[in-house]
Amino acid sequence: MKSNMNSVLLEDERVDGADKVTGKAKYAAEHSLPNMAYAVFVTSTIAKGNIKTLDVTKALAMPGILDIIYYGNCPTVPGYLTNTAERPKNVTEWRGYKVLYDNKVRFFGQPIALVVADSFENANAAIRFVKADYEIEKFETNFDKARLDATLLKGPISYKRGTEKKYKEATKFIEAEYNIPIEVHNAMELFATIAIWEGDDKVLLYDKTQGPKSTQSTVARTFGIPDKNVRVITENVGGAFGSGLRSWANVAAACIAAKKLNRPVKLVLTRPQMFTLVGYRPQSWQKIGIGADAAGSFIGISHEAISNSSRYEDFREGIVDVSKFLYACENVDTKYSLLPLDMSTPIWMRGPGEASGCFALESAIDELSYQLKMDPIQLRIKNYTTVNPENKLPFSDINIKDCYTYGMEKIGWKNRPMVPGSLKENGMLIGYGMSVGVFGAGKGSASVRIVLSNDGKLLLECAVSDMGPGTTTSMTKLASEAMQMPIQKIKFKLGDSDLPPGPSQGGSGTTSTVGSAVDLACKTVQQKLKEMAIQYAPAFAGSTADTLEVKNETVLSKTNANASIAIPALFKLANQEKIDLTISSTGKTAAQLKYTSNSFSAHFVKLAVNPKDGTIKVLNVVTTGDAGKIVSPKTARSQMLGGVVGGIGMALTEKVEMDHSTGQIMNASFGGYHVPTHAQIPNTDVYFVNKPDPNVNDIGSKGIGEIALIGFAAAIANAVYNATGKRVRDLPITPDKLGFKKTKA
DSSP, X not given: OEEEOSOOOSOXXXXXXXXXXXXXXXXXXXXXXXXXXXXXXXXXXXXXXXXXXXXXXXXXXXXXXXXXXXXXXOOOXXXXXXXXXXXXXXXXXXXXXXXXXXXXXXXXXXXXXXXXXXXXXXXXXXXXXOEEEEEEOOOOOOHHHHTTOGGGOEEEEEEXXXXXXXXXXXXXXXXXXXXXXXXXXXXXXXXXEXXXXXXXXXXXXXXXXXXXXXXXXXXXXXXXXXXXXXXXEOSOOOOOTTTTSSOOHHHHHHHHHHHHHTSOEEEEXXXXXXXXXXXXXXXXXXXXXXXXXXXXXXXXXXXXXXXXXXXXXXXXXOTTGGGGTXXXXXXXXXXXXXXXXXXXXXXXXXXXXXXXXXXXXXXXXXHHHHXXXXXXXXXXXXXXXXXXXXXXXXXXXXXXXXXXXXXXXXXXXXXXXXXXXXXXXXXXXXXEEEEEEEEEOOOOOEEEEEEEETTSOEEEEOBOOOSSSOHHHHHHHHHHHHHTOOGGGEEEEOSBTTSSBOOOSOTXXXXXXXHHHHHHHHHHHHHHHHHHHHHXXXXXXXXXXXXXXXXXXXXXXXXXXXXXXXXXXXXXHHTOOEEEEEEEEOSOOTTGGGSBOEEEEEEEEEEXXXXXXXXXXXXXXXXXXXXXXXXXXXXXXHHHHHHXXXXXXXXXXXXXXXXXXXXXXXXXXXXXXXOOOGGGOOEEEEEEOOOOOTTTOTTOBOOOXXXXXXXXXXXXXXXXXXXXXXOOOBXXXXXXXXXXXXXXX
C-alpha cells in the first residue's frame, strides 16, 4: 500500500504503539480493584409492553449473588425524577430511557434487571433464573412498511432555494430511491464501566467513552453532585466510531449498583448487547431528483430522506445537508423526516448523515452522467464551486480537483469503459467508479496544561480521549514541530476528566481544536523562555523577544550568532524548576468565520464481478483527501485505510437483520453481521493534497476521520454499474440484487 506525502514531520511512529501491541495499554474493563463486584444485564425478550411480574427469587439464591436491581428496588436517582420541580437545580433529566426505573419495555433487548455478583461467572450464571412475565403490546420495527404511512412520520424539516423540483425542467434528469439498512459500529472493545463511590457525593469511573468531560457532566447532572466530584478515566479506547459520544445505560447502572452495594462494580456489555444498547447508524430511505442542461450544469436538486429513531427519543442527522452545498446549483430543495419505531435509539456513526446522504447524491450524479454521456468526473468539475451555495460564504480552502487528478491517474481511469458491462479481464467483468465525500471542518474550545521542566522534558495534558486515530501521536508531533525539540522528550497525557477540558472525540474536530490549543501553549512557553533569557542571561541583555528564537532546546539570537543558551542552563540561571501554564484556545476567530470550512475526499475503485455468480471483488482503491496540513502522515493514512474498510462493509456486507414478528435482531454477532475480512481489503493507495488551510485554524489542519468513509459506498456502487450495467440502490450490494440466485450457505 502506498502513501503520498509532500513532507514528513520529524519521526512518524505512533508514540503509544508499543504499549498497545504489547498489552501494556489498559482499557476500561481491564482495570481490577479490591472488593470489586461484577454486574450483567438481564434483557427483555419482547419488543414492547409491560413487565407484570419479575421473579428474582431463584436467581438471588444462586452462589455469589450480591443483589439483583430492577424497577422494584432501584434507589432513587435524581436524574430519573420526571417532575422538574422535584429535581435539584444541578440535576438534568437522564437522556433516553431510564435503566432499571420502570416496568415498561421499549425495545427487544432492553435491560430489565442488573445481576450483581462476586464474580462475572456467578453473575452470568444467574441470568436465566430471572423470570419476567410480560403484558405484550403491539409494536412496529419494520421501517420499509411503516415509512409508507405518512401519519407515522415526524417532520418534515424542509429547505428550499430557488424553485422546488426544478430538476424536472432539465434536459436530462433522473429520479431514484436509495436505501441503507441499519449498520452497527461494532468496535472491537466492548462498552464497559467500573464505578467506585468514594463518598456519598464523589464517584470515580473507568469508562469507555469518546468524551471524558461529557461523561463527567452527564453523571454529575444525573446524580446531583458537582462536576469536580466525578472523575472519568479513559486511558485507551478500542474503537467507537461514534457510539461513545453519549453515556448509555451501562454508565448509570454501574453507578447505581456501586452506590447501593457500597463497593466497586464492573459492568461489561456482551457482543449482542452492542447491537441494541449503544446506538447504530439509522436505517434510511432517500429519494433524489437531479437534472442538468446539455452541457452538464445542474439545473436542480431535490433530496428527500426518512430515517428511523426510537419511540422514546428523537435522533436526527444531516442526511440531506450535503445536497445543499457540495455542488453549484441555484435550485435545491430538501425534506427530512423521522420515523419512530419500537427500537433503541440510533447514534452518530462514522460520517454521520453525510455517509448516508453522499451514497444517494453521488450515486445519482453517476447515473446522470450516463444520461448525459459525460465522464462523471467532468460532470463534477462542471459543477465545481469555491463558494458554498447554501450560505454564500467562500470555502476556506478547496483542492478537490487535485484529488481528481491524482485518483484518475493512479486508478487507471483512462481504461474505464464508457459502455457498462463491456470490459473483461480474465473472464471477469471489470468496472471503475468514483465518488466524493465532504464533512465540516470545525474548531471548538480546548485547554491544555503545558509543563516544561528544567531537564528539558515537555508535558502536555488535556481531557480528550483517543479512540484510535492517533491523537496522542498527533499532539506530540505538533508540539515537537512548534517547540523544535525531539519528540522523545515530549509526553501528551489524555483520557482523564481531571485534566484541562477538551472536546469529545467526534466529528473530525480533535486535531483542529486540541491541536490549536497545543500550538498556542507551545508558542506561549517559547515567549516565556525568551523573556527569561532577556532577564537572566547576560548574552541577551537589551534584546527584544522578536529578535530571539527557540529551537533545538536552546534560546538563540537571530542577530548574534554567538548569543545562545541551552534551556536547562537558562532554568538554572533563573533559579526556576519549570514553566507550568494552562492555556485555552477558543473557537474560530471573526476572520475565520468569514469562511465555510470543510474537508473533502475523492474515492476511486476498480473492481471485478464474476459473471457466473455475481460475486464482487474490489481489486484496487485510490482514496484521496483534501484535509489541510497533514500533521501525522502515518496515522492519517491509517484513518483513510480504515475508511476504505468501513466503506467496503457499508457497500457490500453490513446489514442488521430484524425479525419483525418479535422485534429481535437476528444477526447480533460477528458471525452473523459481516464486516469485511482481510481477504476483502484490496491494494490501497492513500493520497493527501497536504496544503495547509490558513483560514480554518492556526495550524492549517482539518479533519480526516469522517471523509475517509463518506462517499466510499457510492464509489463501489458506481463501479458495479460500470462493470455490469445493473444499478443497485439498496445497500449492501449482493449477488441476488444483481440478478443472481442466492447460494445456499
